[in-house]
Amino acid sequence: MGHLNRDSSKLVARLRRIRGQVEGVERALEADADCAEVLRQIASIRGAMTGLTNEVFEEHLRSHVVDAADDAARQQGADEMIQILKSYLK
Numbered sequence: 001m002g003h004l005n006r007d008s009s010k011l012v013a014r015l016r017r018i019r020g021q022v023e024g025v026e027r028a029l030e031a032d033a034d035c036a037e038v039l040r041q042i043a044s045i046r047g048a049m050t051g052l053t054n055e056v057f058e059e060h061l062r063s064h065v066v067d068a069a070d071d072a073a074r075q076q077g078a079d080e081m082i083q084i085l086k087s088y089l090k
Contacts, residue, residue, distance in 0.1 A: 007059070014052050021045045053088070057081070 064077025
């Protein structure tokens with residue numbers, strides 16, 4: 001997905017924040033933290049991952065479907081997204 005290169009630094013920064021959140025949950029579990037706090041942290045991670053996923057979905061649709069070079073590329077981009085969504089929504 002070469003089209004992500006222009007925003008890759010922002011995406012990598014988001015992913016690093018998510019990694020920090022996951023490490024925080026790991027530390028909390030190792031420290032026998034309160035269940036409610038761990039669940040809040042997990043919910044936060046889920047929200048962050050959803051936001052990241054939505055951003056990449058949107059960029060894929062814009063680059064490979066909406067702004068595709070031709071009908072064949074548009075069809076391929078749409079087919080890829082359909083397969084990704086089927087996997088994602090299982």
